Amino acid sequence: MTNTLHRSGPPESFRDDFIVFIRNSKGRNDVGSIPKLKEFLRTALRHRPVTISQYRFGSTVRPAEHLNPRIHWTRPVQDLTPEQIIEAITKDHTVAAIFDTPEAMASFLREVKAADWGLSVNVAGLTAPVHACAKRAGIVRHSVEYSLGFQGALDRLPERPVLELSTMCGHSMVSPNLARKMLEWVREGRRTPEQAAAYLGRFCSCGIFNPARAVRLLEAAQRGNR
């Protein structure tokens, strides 16, 4: 599950993409961890995250089993409130909060450090600002896993804006074809970037798709700034 490790894009395209997640380790500190996960998300909400999520459940955008045909005229951009996500946590899967500024992340990390839940907290994002923010919060980072990017039959990958959007679900649940379709729809004025980001986000089963970055990428690609 390295689903947050390999996002595609040049460094500047990650300036608004920091995923802070917390998880337990089976057999070591998983007993009684669920209240801590909920507390983690409630704390995160005080620092204006872009979205929060639980793995295998999703974020504030979710698919629906039985839609009413009216939905084609009246689809909301958000299906659940953050509080509904927190209430829905019944298993001890990883939970995450996504931030679009290092400042928000840093202020959150300060509270995380103080809360001292004893579970593993990781940040997926640009390593240098994460290192700096952790230091400011009084945290010495423990380990790092670096993403070395893609190799092999690279001609099977789509072009940059499509890849940047589709790799925001590291599990590849966001199809490049769908990402490209949404890019086209935005360019054709058929949907707004916010709506398009919501459609894409509904396919990310862990809810770590960053809608703020998606909206920015969609707006940039809309005008042909590739």
Add this chain to the structure above:
Amino acid sequence: MTNTLHRFGSRDSLRDDYIIFAMAARGINDQGAPPKLQTFLRLALKHHPINVGNAVKGGIFRASKALTPLAHWRRREFIAPEEVVESIDTCTTVSAVFDDPANLEAFLTELRGADLGISINIAALTDEARTCCQRAGITRHSVEYSLGFHGDLNRLPDRHVLELSTMCGHGMVAHNLAKKMLDWVKEGRRDPRQAATYLAKFCTCGIYNTTRAIRVLEEARVGK
């Protein structure tokens, strides 16, 4: 105008793609060239090319200047090849596209006999082109090898899109259009022949290989 040099694809995906073109050298043998270019195309037409083109006027697939709304239900696919031949009035480059090396070889044999005295080139797999030449009794003069794409490669789309869009080396067939046609074929909104025709209309030189395009569209349809 290296518009035929860099076609994207593996060796296997280029097995049905042979472009042969004729051109005269400025100031050396261009006087009186248009009739020779017409002869070149007329000879080519005897050997079942899938497209013939004039670099300044286009190939058999062309845009229409004034459609009637009925075109959305009924559309003419291409113009008569003879119209392309007739349209040659300047010293331009003319081309014929073959999808079968046997047809190319037969054409080469006839071309050698016709002795037009203008430059003839084949853009294709170099070893296949060489074999065709040898069988037709021709020793190749020079070769230009395509060493492929370098640089900021993550700006390029995926394999199927590139195979379709680079068949107009001038870049007139947009990646986005190629992708749209791939989707339309997948969705059953158009069949591969119709989709290949739309793409070919954007190639201003008439070197678009619709046979190969149809094959790529069919492969991509089922996710290969």
Add this chain to the structure above:
Amino acid sequence: MQIDHGKCVACGNCIPICPMGAIYIDPAVNRATVNLDECVECFTCYRGMSKEYLNPTLVRTIRGFLKYLRIRFDPEPDVCPTDALTPQELTWPRIVRQAFSDPLVPHESTGIHGRGTEEVKTNDVTGRVNEGEAGFTIEFGRPGVGVRFRDIQKMTMALAPLPITFEKKNPVFSLMADSATGTIREDLLNEKVLSAIVELKTKLEHVPQVLRVVEEVSQDLETIVSIGVATRCDGQGDNALEPLLKREGYEFYRGKTNLGLGRRPAAVPA
């Protein structure tokens, strides 16, 4: 290229047609709009799309009504229903965009249609590249990415000190401020074109050196570079370039073969 907002009905057909992806529906005016900074004036939309001459108001009304019902017309993909694409008068330096992007506009400097010179396509007649020599075509911007002259200049400046000669009949050469250093005219550096080709000739033994420089500089460019290398074949149709490129680790199997059927008329001296 511009789109006449008086005519455009925002059908969106021209959007995927644009090789640069520079056309979009501007949400503020709900009309197709060209991002002029990214547009390379290739005229693909203007020339490649078939045209209807429908009444814009009528089409907009129908489209608006259908949209209310969540229905869209499913048109032929290559049609502009109202002839809304409108070329603008191009002046220097913007006109350079069209010269390098629209294959049907001749480069004044070359006289032949297209974007380069005759390369080895007429080598049997011109004798431009001989045995023991290699002719390079280094192309920028294709497929479907585009290039600004600023990036081309990075390459020409890196190539200029090498034992090479730039082809003089080449359109990029004609835009150089100083061919000895490889600099390009200052006023063009920000112009974006669909494709530009730098041509040069060198001895076979310098081929690896040139290739290394081209690859190194390519790493730093925000565009695609495609490399073509040409040589003259011997009496058996063999050449020394092919094994050399294999030794350098290049995988290649496609190219352009000049059959050697062209001739100089007796009247023109060699």
Add this chain to the structure above:
Amino acid sequence: MHIDPRKCVACGNCLAVCPVSAIYIDPVIRRATVNLDECVECYACQNRMSKEDLNPTLVRTIRGFFKLLRIRFDPEPDVCPTSAFAPQQLAWPRSIRQAFSDPCVPHESTGVYGRGTEEVKTNDVTNRVGPGEVGFTVEFGRPAVGARFREVQAVTMALARIGATFEKNNPVTALMPDPTTGAINPEVLDEKVLSAIVEVKTPEAMLPAVLRTVEEVAATLNTVVSVGVAVRCDGDGENRVEKALAGEGYPVFRGKTNLGLGRLSNLDAQATTAGAAGPAGR
């Protein structure tokens, strides 16, 4: 995945949704059809599309009438109007596709839970990668290309040859009859999955050899490989590997940082010590 042809109305919405482009409208029967050879059983279509329960005949009639007029319904892009997906019962070895592709399903078929292991994400608790060691996650098939185990095996056998040790608690390792050879169970070699992650741990000195091996083999594959390199930081939060990688020209600007806030807390101290000493290869 199967699509029920009696329900499908060929709206085409699911085509763009499929990460590996395995769904198409079959021109003969005019229904969305899954190319089962390419399908990786990731369930993105079934699990992530919203569903309506409209009457298929009615929808087809309306669509057919619209088509005559050259008009189409312009729907929400993530909706299946007739709930036409019909998951099939997956038998071995095909069941392995879903285990490696659907993130919502545990790895029960291999006896390992989760797509990979906990990697470095719980390194503060497990100490899986210690000072002077490097942990690699070599991932096949993502983003959205898919990989067959035959291709995974090409790399695992090469890694075994240079003496790398595979993480025991990993679903790919579980498919190796003998992990010292890197060979994978022949029954699954042709199975295609959305993503498979190979994990190895080596001493720091072997870093260049592992990277070179992966790169060389990756260049011969018809899939995409992504490499992650994990290290333990020192007391100042620094590590030598980052500089070494940057020196080799790798783009090391992004990654996953473990903040070191976790600790052992389970009451069963016996199980805890056994677990902490147990994992981590070698």
